[in-house]
Amino acid sequence: MNLQFLEDLCNELVQPGCERSSILAALSDAELQDAYVDVSRQFGLELVFGVYEHSHWLSDLLVIGSNLGPIHASQTAFYAILLELDRRGLDWPDVA
16 A cells, blocks of 8 residues: 555545445455555554644543644545455454
């Protein structure tokens, strides 16, 4: 997976009426599982960047105040991949 793949996937997912990603549907099972690992890692990196750049504690909650666009894009892609894995009955790979 590269950033262009992630951008194309996110652009597809925000289209009205998009219920299933044709980009994800075109991937083989192995490619989909690889995408899961890649997007999981990217999501984690975006969260770390957001925490590092600007965050604060509100009561017992960490509020991330920056990098929200990439965080939400990664989150959206992550959930879309989870749905496709579930549709195919595939196990979620371990992310180390």
